[in-house]
Amino acid sequence: MKQYLLSIYQPDGDPPAPEVLEPIMRDISAVDQAMRDAGAWVFTGGLHAPDTATVLRAADGDVLVTDGPYAEGKEHVGGFWIIRAADLDEALAWARRATVACTLPVEVRPMVDMAEG
Amino acid sequence: MAVLARVFGDIDIAEDAVQDAFAEAARRWPRSGQPPSPAGWIITTARNRAIDRLRREAARTGKHAQAALLHADEQPGEEAGPVDDDRLRLMFTCCHPALGRAAQVALTLRLLGGLTTAEIAHAFLVPEPTMAQRLVRAKAKIRDAGIPYRVPAEADLPGRLTGVLAVVYLIFNEGYTASSGDQLARADLCTEAIRLGRLLARLMPDEPEVTGLLALMLLTESRRTARTGPDGALVLLAGQDRTRWDRSLIAEGQSLVRQCLRRGRPGPYQIQAAISAVHSDAPVAAATGWDQILTLYDQLLAVAPSPVAALNRAVAVAEVDGPAAALALVDGLPAASLDRYYLFHAIRADLLRRLGRRAEADAAYRAALARSGNAAERAHLALAK
Numbered sequence: 001m002k003q004y005l006l007s008i009y010q011p012d013g014d015p016p017a018p019e020v021l022e023p024i025m026r027d028i029s030a031v032d033q034a035m036r037d038a039g040a041w042v043f044t045g046g047l048h049a050p051d052t053a054t055v056l057r058a059a060d061g062d063v064l065v066t067d068g069p070y071a072e073g074k075e076h077v078g079g080f081w082i083i084r085a086a087d088l089d090e091a092l093a094w095a096r097r098a099t100v101a102c103t104l105p106v107e108v109r110p111m112v113d114m115a116e117g
Numbered sequence: 118m119a120v121l122a123r124v125f126g127d128i129d130i131a132e133d134a135v136q137d138a139f140a141e142a143a144r145r146w147p148r149s150g151q152p153p154s155p156a157g158w159i160i161t162t163a164r165n166r167a168i169d170r171l172r173r174e175a176a177r178t179g180k181h182a183q184a185a186l187l188h189a190d191e192q193p194g195e196e197a198g199p200v201d202d203d204r205l206r207l208m209f210t211c212c213h214p215a216l217g218r219a220a221q222v223a224l225t226l227r228l229l230g231g232l233t234t235a236e237i238a239h240a241f242l243v244p245e246p247t248m249a250q251r252l253v254r255a256k257a258k259i260r261d262a263g264i265p266y267r268v269p270a271e272a273d274l275p276g277r278l279t280g281v282l283a284v285v286y287l288i289f290n291e292g293y294t295a296s297s298g299d300q301l302a303r304a305d306l307c308t309e310a311i312r313l314g315r316l317l318a319r320l321m322p323d324e325p326e327v328t329g330l331l332a333l334m335l336l337t338e339s340r341r342t343a344r345t346g347p348d349g350a351l352v353l354l355a356g357q358d359r360t361r362w363d364r365s366l367i368a369e370g371q372s373l374v375r376q377c378l379r380r381g382r383p384g385p386y387q388i389q390a391a392i393s394a395v396h397s398d399a400p401v402a403a404a405t406g407w408d409q410i411l412t413l414y415d416q417l418l419a420v421a422p423s424p425v426a427a428l429n430r431a432v433a434v435a436e437v438d439g440p441a442a443a444l445a446l447v448d449g450l451p452a453a454s455l456d457r458y459y460l461f462h463a464i465r466a467d468l469l470r471r472l473g474r475r476a477e478a479d480a481a482y483r484a485a486l487a488r489s490g491n492a493a494e495r496a497h498l499a500l501a502k
Contacts, residue, residue, distance in 0.1 A: 085263075086265075088215055088262045088263045088264045088265065089265055089269075089273075110262040110263055
């Protein structure tokens with residue numbers, strides 16, 4: 001079994017109005033539950049807005065701390081799943097349901113299997 | 118290649134193993150003679166060589182080698198096994214929708230066709246290191262992202278098969294665009310595409326679109342020599358010397374068209390093949406069954422509407438209702454999406470000439486020529502984007 005990171009890319013700015021967001025969140029929960037029922041679910045998380053981020057970087061024996069996200073863009077990762085799947089086709093099938101539910105692009109990245117090195 | 122890719126679950130290992138086995142064959146066969154089953158010998162030798170090599174690597178460091186060895190142990194070791202099934206699996210892997218079109222084409226030619234990286238690079242007019250890099254990246258994605266070696270399940274098959282057929286047809290068209298580049302390298306692409314088409318037709322006899330694509334390629338290929346004049350200029354269908362058409366390719370193509378249409382599941386490749394078959398029936402251009410062709414284009418636009426199909430339909434309209442009606446249709450097409458397509462200008466030029474609008478016709482001919490000169494380069498750009 002491989003693991004895949006499914007990242008939800010969401011546009012910067014205010015979230016949609018509650019009446020828009022509410023059915024979307026319900027659909028996302030349904031996908032999340034289906035993943036758990038199928039034994040594919042490993043972890044999931046939603047993230048606060050990128051301006052809540054802090055970046056640290058080691059430089060010259062010191063650590064520099066800056067306010068804000070590492071990459072400034074028009075979109076940011078708003079949430080993610082880590083799932084377990086036999087192969088990419090299985091992962092893509094979950095991602096397909098995920099993108100339909102959240103109405104946003106979903107990126108599928110294979111995770112390095114630490115056991116395989 | 119396909120068998121070993123399945124056995125080891127890794128294309129690089131399979132490629133190395135096959136090279137080892139051929140090197141061994143080159144050393145051994147001249148002395149000991151060719152074995153009774155050369156293909157089986159190559160597969161067995163390649164498999165053994167790969168296992169030896171992986172054992173050496175596994176002993177030293179490679180976890181990856183260990184994984185591939187484990188994978189090989191799990192696979193049944195039938196040497197003369199169902200090679201065809203493995204090829205079909207590999208075909209779906211190479212044309213997986215998670216890979217870009219350019220990568221799909223390169224992988225298919227490299228792993229299922231008989232072309233070297235240098236030959237593929239040459240045919241697509243890209244530097245060899247670029248093509249090598251494209252292949253390395255695609256193979257790494259197959260491995261790291263876990264793209265499976267599997268024929269898709271029934272539910273996904275139609276969509277996935279469309280992708281495979283599109284790759285084969287793109288290879289064919291790239292080869293058939295005889296306007297520039299090395300003619301020989303490009304003819305190779307047509308040969309490869311037809312070979313892949315035959316392979317697919319044998320492996321998936323119940324898919325009429327597969328048969329339709331093969332028929333379409335054979336019928337198109339039958340006119341290859343007739344479509345360029347002595348000066349190398351493009352000769353449109355109406356002006357071609359039909360005695361130079363390849364009769365055996367036409368006979369095979371027409372028989373395949375009848376065979377697939379009988380199934381009553383028409384699709385874009387079958388309809389295009391049927392149109393081509395009607396052209397092939399006419400001993401001279403004037404005897405062409407244009408009414409029948411127009412009906413077929415109406416069907417094509419119903420199942421797969423596209424500006425190019427609408428343009429081709431206009432050619433049939435010119436024959437049935439006259440060039441004025443056709444020109445009105447052509448000029449109503451979305452010029453933005455067709456402007457870079459040399460046939461759009463060539464067809465306009467022909468219609469204008471037939472209407473006696475000489476000056477406009479000349480301008481359109483010039484536009485067509487300007488665009489056909491680097492058609493291969495543009496096709497490559499479309500591929501690479």
